Amino acid sequence: MTLRSKHSRHRRPGRPREEATEQAIAEAAREVLAAKGVSRMSMEHVAAKAGVAKSTLYRRWPSKVELAVHAVAARFDQIEVGDHGSLAADMRAGIEEAARLLRDPSTGGAYAALLAESARDPEGVGTKVRESLSIRLHDVVATSVQRAIDRGEIAPDMVDVDLLADVVVGSVMHRALVTGEPDDAFVDGLIQMLADAAYARWLRAQKATGDT
Amino acid sequence: MTLRSKHSRHRRPGRPREEATEQAIAEAAREVLAAKGVSRMSMEHVAAKAGVAKSTLYRRWPSKVELAVHAVAARFDQIEVGDHGSLAADMRAGIEEAARLLRDPSTGGAYAALLAESARDPEGVGTKVRESLSIRLHDVVATSVQRAIDRGEIAPDMVDVDLLADVVVGSVMHRALVTGEPDDAFVDGLIQMLADAAYARWLRAQKATGDT
Amino acid sequence: MTLRSKHSRHRRPGRPREEATEQAIAEAAREVLAAKGVSRMSMEHVAAKAGVAKSTLYRRWPSKVELAVHAVAARFDQIEVGDHGSLAADMRAGIEEAARLLRDPSTGGAYAALLAESARDPEGVGTKVRESLSIRLHDVVATSVQRAIDRGEIAPDMVDVDLLADVVVGSVMHRALVTGEPDDAFVDGLIQMLADAAYARWLRAQKATGDT
Amino acid sequence: MTLRSKHSRHRRPGRPREEATEQAIAEAAREVLAAKGVSRMSMEHVAAKAGVAKSTLYRRWPSKVELAVHAVAARFDQIEVGDHGSLAADMRAGIEEAARLLRDPSTGGAYAALLAESARDPEGVGTKVRESLSIRLHDVVATSVQRAIDRGEIAPDMVDVDLLADVVVGSVMHRALVTGEPDDAFVDGLIQMLADAAYARWLRAQKATGDT
DNA sequence: TCCTAACCGAGACGGTACGTCCTGTCTTATG
DNA sequence: CATAAGACAGGACGTACCGTCTCGGTTAGGA
Known part of the structure; x- marks a missing residue:
């Protein structure tokens, strides 16, 4: 050396x-x-x-x-995924963070434009976009879920993180770019839907266990 | 004259x-x-x-x-929202239709690019995009829901159609452009999540009625 | 009939x-x-x-x-070649008329542009330009000279009308488009030059006659 | 430094x-x-x-x-004003040079077109045209005259160079673009006219001197 | 102390496309 | 037929960028 x-x-x-x-x-x-x-x-x-x-x-x-x-990416790197004590609180914070980011045309619009470029060049631009941008948004969800698992709030196999991430990010982005603002009502609705889905899934899991 | x-x-x-x-x-x-x-x-x-x-x-x-x-828009106008007998079947068909459309870079990528343009000019391009493109996707969901209501499958106030549309379209689009293909597993997962949310919501509604 | x-x-x-x-x-x-x-x-x-x-x-x-x-051509057709009693007076009037016309960019500039087109298509455009425009200016000189001949002021073979016309029109046009305005001093100078040339030519003719 | x-x-x-x-x-x-x-x-x-x-x-x-x-301008810059021993010879050479240039549609026509443009924009294009093109033709005459003055052939105040230049260039250009070719007969005639004018002017000057 | 490799600014270069304007031709319905 | 209206193929305009290049000059470490 x-x-x-x-x-x-x-x-x-x-x-x-x-x-x-x-x-x-x-x-x-x-x-x-x-x-x-x-x-x-x-x-x-x-x-x-x-x-x-x-x-x-x-x-x-x-x-x-x-x-x-x-x-x-510099803006996306500023995303903070703080611990708010519960999955619900973390998810709400995460969604609001995503909404904040995607609502702003200079980030939301840019993200959409870069995703469009990704479609044309999935290997080159696509990889860069995924590694620098999409992953940050994915992590907001992934981290929240991982923390819930660590906390024992949910079982590790209870959620499909990738699906959840696409649902959260995609919904918020589409709302931001199309319908208008992802306002509080929208965020509340989305949270409620996710919570409902989680509850029903839990019920199903219980029932399956009871049956066995 | x-x-x-x-x-x-x-x-x-x-x-x-x-x-x-x-x-x-x-x-x-x-x-x-x-x-x-x-x-x-x-x-x-x-x-x-x-x-x-x-x-x-x-x-x-x-x-x-x-x-x-x-x-x-010509491609989006070809979207067909057939009646498959149940909300679940209609939703599945609709999601698969959306997935088919957004998976193709020449429509999915274009849609993202045009949404990005909308961010820059919400009144001009934005309006056109909304009226020609977004609305078609929205209608896939809205029509399915309306049919379910007509059928008596669900109560009129059970679903927030706008939210549901953004969730469906946004999720599928994001999956198509980022993670890769919105494959069968993804569609299944999404359907399940929506079904779960609907069930839990129904349960809550029942409970609220019982309480009264 | x-x-x-x-x-x-x-x-x-x-x-x-x-x-x-x-x-x-x-x-x-x-x-x-x-x-x-x-x-x-x-x-x-x-x-x-x-x-x-x-x-x-x-x-x-x-x-x-x-x-x-x-x-x-409509403007050029308005040219009037009045009888002012003498060749000198007619020429002065003619030159001033030409100067008036060619000084104005909308006629002088146009005339130059149309002559330029003539260069590209001498048969087509060229003929039209000659027959509608150039001839009017030529006539100013030709008429003056003819009147002088009729009056007995000059001998019929004393002047080359075509040459004289090109000298008068060309000089005035070039002055108008290049040096600036064909002002009184210029007109005076031109008249003087033409008069001098005529006088010298007459002298030469006299001498030739005397010699014979 | x-x-x-x-x-x-x-x-x-x-x-x-x-x-x-x-x-x-x-x-x-x-x-x-x-x-x-x-x-x-x-x-x-x-x-x-x-x-x-x-x-x-x-x-x-x-x-x-x-x-x-x-x-x-590149073509006009090639104009050569050689010394041919006398004003008459220099003028003849100059006029023939000008005729050669203006007879060719690609220079004569272009010159007319550019003069026409000058009429529309005397400050911008006009200045450029004057400084790059017209001045070269003017110099043909001016140089010949100056040489005659240096030689003692003529008195410095005998000729209005600007007038002479406009007459020569204008006549030749108009002949080239309108009547057709500025052929030898035309050049001879023009030279003769200028010589006549110069002679008569000299006579007048002599007479004025004698009177004094 | 020099050497050398990479940096930096400035801006020229071959390209490509934009959106506008105009030419001269045509295709309608109406007078 | 003439006319108003306007679509059409074609072509050029001058502008704006892209990504590359070639300069003169700067700034470090290593020889």
């Missing part, structure tokens, strides 16, 4: 990248994104707004879409 | 629009859309494929997005 | 052309021409301004350029 | 323009111009012919007209 590899990262030769730049670009990208949407966000505009050369953008992200993913 | 001016619609003056053209353009648009996605569908390409001048496109639709909406 | 042919003009079958229309179109064309120049004058605009269908324009003139020629 | 910053012009930042491109475009423009005339010269066609993107054209010239001016 050499001294150089001590910190287990080879310093690349040449001038290192400006640290602040990445932040500035992402910030600028987010602003343009919010103002124009993904399809009308232009690298030219972002570069100008960030006070940076276009080549600097392309040195860091291979294309417009990937920069957009990165810029939106 | 002639009969015509009294009873029939006055023909618009000038040369009438070529009947076949609209169909040909929409067809071409759909092909390009399927091959390239909304953002890479070009009016130039569509016009060439339809054997039509670009100006003819712009005479009929004010922009690329609106043509895309129209082209996709 | 039938009654119909009494006025020696066969009435063409069908609805006769609206008489006022031609005038209105030419007027509108002239306005657009003045505002935009030949290259930016559009049939669409002219038709709209004249309150007439585009097809009416094309029924009367085969192309934009020909309408422009016609419209400009 | 480096030598470069002191003595040589600072290179403009960014990738420098392709040297060969300007030449190639102008060449292509000239060909198209000759074939189609100014109004039918298309940027699209020129770009294709030069093997260059349309954006490259617009990066260098703000509009079609300005490119046309530039392209034509």
